[in-house]
Structures are given as C-alpha cells and as structure tokens.
Amino acid sequence: MTFLGMPLLRSTRHDHEIPGGQGNIVEDESFAKVSHQHLSNQQLRDNIGHATASIRDKRSEVVAELDDWEALREAGSRAKNQVMENLPEYLAQFEEKFTAAGGIIHWARDADEANAIVTELVEANAPVLENGRREVIKVKSMATQEIGLNEHLETQDIDAFETDLAELIVQLGDDKPSHILVPAIHRNRDEIREIFMEKMPDAGELTNEPAVLAEAARRHLRHKFLTTKVAISGANFGIADTGTLGVVESEGNGRMCLTLPETLITVMGIEKLLPSFDDLEVFLQLLPRSSTGERMNPYTSFWTGKTPGDGPQNVHLVLLDNGRTRALADEHGRTALNCIRCSACMNVCPIYERTGGHAYGSTYPGPIGAILSPLMTGIEVEENGSLPYASSLCGACYDVCPVKINIPEILVHLRNEDVKANHSPVSSQLDTALTGASWMMGDGKRMAAAESGLPLAHKVTGGNQINSLPGIAGAWTSSRDIPGLPEKSFRAMWAEDEARSEEEVRAEEEEEDDEK
Numbered sequence: 001m002t003f004l005g006m007p008l009l010r011s012t013r014h015d016h017e018i019p020g021g022q023g024n025i026v027e028d029e030s031f032a033k034v035s036h037q038h039l040s041n042q043q044l045r046d047n048i049g050h051a052t053a054s055i056r057d058k059r060s061e062v063v064a065e066l067d068d069w070e071a072l073r074e075a076g077s078r079a080k081n082q083v084m085e086n087l088p089e090y091l092a093q094f095e096e097k098f099t100a101a102g103g104i105i106h107w108a109r110d111a112d113e114a115n116a117i118v119t120e121l122v123e124a125n126a127p128v129l130e131n132g133r134r135e136v137i138k139v140k141s142m143a144t145q146e147i148g149l150n151e152h153l154e155t156q157d158i159d160a161f162e163t164d165l166a167e168l169i170v171q172l173g174d175d176k177p178s179h180i181l182v183p184a185i186h187r188n189r190d191e192i193r194e195i196f197m198e199k200m201p202d203a204g205e206l207t208n209e210p211a212v213l214a215e216a217a218r219r220h221l222r223h224k225f226l227t228t229k230v231a232i233s234g235a236n237f238g239i240a241d242t243g244t245l246g247v248v249e250s251e252g253n254g255r256m257c258l259t260l261p262e263t264l265i266t267v268m269g270i271e272k273l274l275p276s277f278d279d280l281e282v283f284l285q286l287l288p289r290s291s292t293g294e295r296m297n298p299y300t301s302f303w304t305g306k307t308p309g310d311g312p313q314n315v316h317l318v319l320l321d322n323g324r325t326r327a328l329a330d331e332h333g334r335t336a337l338n339c340i341r342c343s344a345c346m347n348v349c350p351i352y353e354r355t356g357g358h359a360y361g362s363t364y365p366g367p368i369g370a371i372l373s374p375l376m377t378g379i380e381v382e383e384n385g386s387l388p389y390a391s392s393l394c395g396a397c398y399d400v401c402p403v404k405i406n407i408p409e410i411l412v413h414l415r416n417e418d419v420k421a422n423h424s425p426v427s428s429q430l431d432t433a434l435t436g437a438s439w440m441m442g443d444g445k446r447m448a449a450a451e452s453g454l455p456l457a458h459k460v461t462g463g464n465q466i467n468s469l470p471g472i473a474g475a476w477t478s479s480r481d482i483p484g485l486p487e488k489s490f491r492a493m494w495a496e497d498e499a500r501s502e503e504e505v506r507a508e509e510e511e512e513d514d515e516k
C-alpha cells in the first residue's frame with residue numbers, strides 16, 4: 001500500500017475492446033510520487049493557495065446572486081446527459097448544419113490522427129517564412145494540449161504561438177500548464193516579469209505591475225495577429241441544431257484569432273455538443289460564474305461555418321474522440337464527459353490546493369482530471385492508476401460543479417475498477433490486514449472484544465496523537481496522524497450512559513413515591 005492507500009502490487013496490462021486516448025492525458029509519473037515533491041515547495045503552495053482562494057470567493061459571491069442557481073445546474077446537467085445519451089445523432093446533426101454553412105469537418109480517432117490532419121491543413125494554408133518555418137496563432141485549447149499539438153507541430157517545422165496571456169507565460173517559460181483556466185497559476189508576478197524580460201528582449205525594462213506585463217504581451221502578439229494566415233482554436237460549445245461553434249474568453253485574443261486569419265482550424269472533443277442554441281441561456285450563466293467568477297464572459301464568439309466577406313473563409317473542424325467513446329461506454333463514469341472545463345472543482349479541492357496541477361501529470365488536473373484522464377485512457381493503463389486516489393473524497397467538487405458531476409462517486413468507482421483490473425493475484429499484507437479487519441468488524445461481539453483493549457492502548461500511548469506506526473501501517477502514518485486513542489469505546493460509554501439513565505429514572509420514581 002502507498003501513502004495514498006492505493007494497492008502497491010499491480011498486475012500487468014490488459015487489453016480492452018475500445019481503444020483508449022493517447023497524448024498528454026497519461027501521467028508522466030505517478031501522482032503518489034510527484035505530489036511529495038510539490039508539497040515541499042512553499043512558494044508554489046503560496047501562489048496556488050492565494051489564487052484559488054481569490055477565485056473561490058469571487059465565484060461564491062456571484063453564484064449567491066442567483067435565486068435559481070440550483071435550477072440552472074439541474075438544467076445544465078439534463079442537457080449534457082441528453083447529449084451523451086444520443087451522441088451519434090447529435091454529431092450527425094451538427095455535421096450536416098456545419099457543412100451546409102461552408103465549414104469542413106474532419107474526424108479524428110486519436111491524437112495521432114488529429115495532429116496529422118492539423119499539420120496537413122497548416123502546410124496547405126500557411127506560407128513558409130524566411131526562416132524556413134511556418135507559423136500559426138492559437139487560442140487557448142485543452143483539446144490541443146491533450147493531443148500534444150504544439151509539440152507535434154514543432155517537429156514539422158511549424159511554430160505555434162499561444163495568444164492567451166497565461167498560455168504565453170507557460171510557453172515562454174518552457175513550462176507546463178497547471179490549471180485548466182489559469183495555466184500559469186503557479187507563477188507570481190515577479191516570476192512572470194523574469195520570464196518576459198528573458199524571452200522578450202524587445203520589451204525593455206518591465207515592472208511586476210499586471211498592466212505593464214499585459215502591455216508587453218500585447219505588443220509582442222499584435223504583429224502575429226495581423227500577419228499570420230492560420231489560427232487554431234478549441235471550442236467551448238458546439239450547437240447541434242444550428243452547426244454553430246462557440247468560444248468564451250476574457251482577453252479578446254480569441255476574437256482576434258477567430259476573425260483575422262484566412263484559415264481557422266478548430267479542434268473540439270465530440271462531447272462538447274449542446275442540443276440547441278436555446279441551451280446557451282443556461283450555459284452562458286453557469287460557465288462564467290463558475291470559472292472566473294464573472295457574471296458574463298467579456299468576449300463570447302460564435303461562428304457557423306463561414307460568412308462570405310467576413311472572417312476566415314477556410315473553416316475547418318477536427319472532431320476528436322481520443323478516448324471519449326471509451327469513457328462514454330462506462331455507465332458509472334460517463335457523466336465526466338459532461339464537464340464544461342470551468343475549473344471550479346480545482347479551486348475548492350484541498351488536494352489540488354496543496355499539490356498544484358503538475359502533480360497530476362496529465363492535461364486535466366484536479367478532481368476532474370483524476371476521473372477524466374483514467375476514463376479516457378482506461379484505468380488499466382498503469383500510469384493513470386494513481387489518479388483516482390488523489391482525493392480526500394470530501395465532496396466539495398460535487399457541490400460546486402455547475403453540471404452536477406458526482407466526482408466522489410466516480411472516484412470510488414474508478415478505485416474499484418483499478419483494484420479489479422490491476423490488483424495482483426498475489427495476496428499482499430494489505431489484503432491480509434483487511435480480511436482480518438473485515439472478520440472482526442463483521443460481528444458485534446468480536447468488535448466489542450477488540451475494543452476491550454482500548455483502556456490498555458490508551459495507557460500505553462498516554463492518549464497522545466500517534467505519528468508513526470511500524471510495518472505496512474507505516475505507509476498510512478507517513479502522511480497522516482492518528483488522533484489520540486480514547487480511554488473507552490463509544491459502546492462502553494453508551495452502556496454506562498444507559499445504566500446511569502436507568503438509575504436516574506429509578507431514583508426519580510422513588511422520589512415521586514415518597515412525596516405521595
């Protein structure tokens with residue numbers, strides 16, 4: 001057993017009839033290992049603690065303004081469930097409408113196919129520059145991070161420029177995103193200033209003021225917006241009944257990418273559909289309040305295919321599976337696909353707040369990452385096996401989720417699946433200990449007999465907190481303390497209380513008799 005409580009002995013890989021996803025949804029190193037390193041980084045914990053607390057407070061304030069918040073959550077959950085139950089039909093409807101409006105659809109089974117499609121489109125539409133390379137500009141997109149698109153384009157002599165401020169910080173810092181919404185949440189202003197001073201030599205002397213740093217980024221990107229021929233985006237929503245795509249963002253960089261270049265390539269997971277345009281009434285209230293704590297997004301862009309004489313005239317959409325069909329096939333876990341990537345679950349998660357997003361080792365961090373990544377790759381992919389254990393199961397994520405995904409329930413389901421799929425047939429010390437505990441707790445008399453040892457244990461430990469235990473129990477106390485043992489069990493105290501009550505009742509009755 002590791003300190004997270006996950007089985008240590010694991011069996012070898014298993015095959016599954018539905019292929020899992022590939023790319024950056026697979027952990028580099030197990031959460032159990034990496035989280036230890038991050039926990040000792042005080043600067044990281046301070047940066048993340050400060051940022052999540054402030055987004056959390058903003059969210060609570062704007063959510064409290066709405067009397068019908070619970071009804072909105074219910075409506076959001078219902079709409080997404082409807083999509084998952086009828087996904088093939090909604091995808092066909094979307095394709096028909098988008099194509100009729102002049103857009104071109106490409107279907108990608110996995111990361112390799114999606115990367116190949118995008119590369120071919122860029123090569124056909126972006127000129128080779130003097131340095132012998134092509135360039136594209138990008139709007140922040142989880143789907144392209146998931147498939148490792150930037151890294152792939154790099155190998156094909158194509159430079160992808162991130163235009164979202166936080167993504168730019170991550171890219172210039174040769175770093176990885178650590179939060180869905182705020183990818184550079186682990187960086188403070190001083191660190192960002194240092195990165196900009198080093199990687200933007202033409203920016204001159206900078207202070208750590210947000211306005212100064214934002215202005216430097218704006219100047220750095222402006223030329224790219226005006227000259228680059230191809231843009232790549234993700235999408236927050238695809239509307240089945242109209243064939244419309246939508247992106248919500250806060251900086252206006254998305255609007256520039258979606259409107260200025262000649263060619264627009266969007267990569268969207270197949271689960272991002274909503275049944276109808278009317279559903280946006282619900283989702284455009286749920287998403288901004290849950291993500292940035294705003295009443296509405298500063299920039300909300302929608303496009304349906306192409307519009308003659310206005311915006312990109314070469315409009316493509318890559319519809320990405322990459323393990324989503326696999327997740328959909330899991331009837332207990334499929335609601336994870338309802339996620340609208342608001343990140344509210346991360347901002348309330350006590351585990352995320354202490355370890356940060358890098359510890360999860362996959363594109364999707366936090367509570368949603370702990371279920372989504374293993375569901376998409378398959379829990380038997382050993383690299384992702386530790387993710388469902390990265391939770392205290394406190395339930396805060398479920399309480400804030402705008403589409404009511406019961407994350408704790410899915411975590412328990414995946415732990416169960418992990419044990420079934422990966423547990424070694426060789427009995428471990430943990431198995432023996434749990435079998436013993438099960439035998440003891442399965443009978444009241446046996447449990448009472450075990451509890452009779454409490455007064456002695458209390459005496460030996462002096463009633464003090466227990467910080468370390470020998471043997472396999474040491475894995476548990478390596479990261480947890482056991483509260484001091486009480487002198488008596490609840491059962492003994494209850495029995496004493498009952499006896500005392502009976503005596504009191506008898507005494508009261510005798511008193512009444514005497515008075516008579």
Ligand code: SF4
Nearest residue numbers: 339340342343345401
């Ligand atoms: S699981 Fe829910 S709370 Fe977490 S990112 Fe997705 S929609 Fe937001």
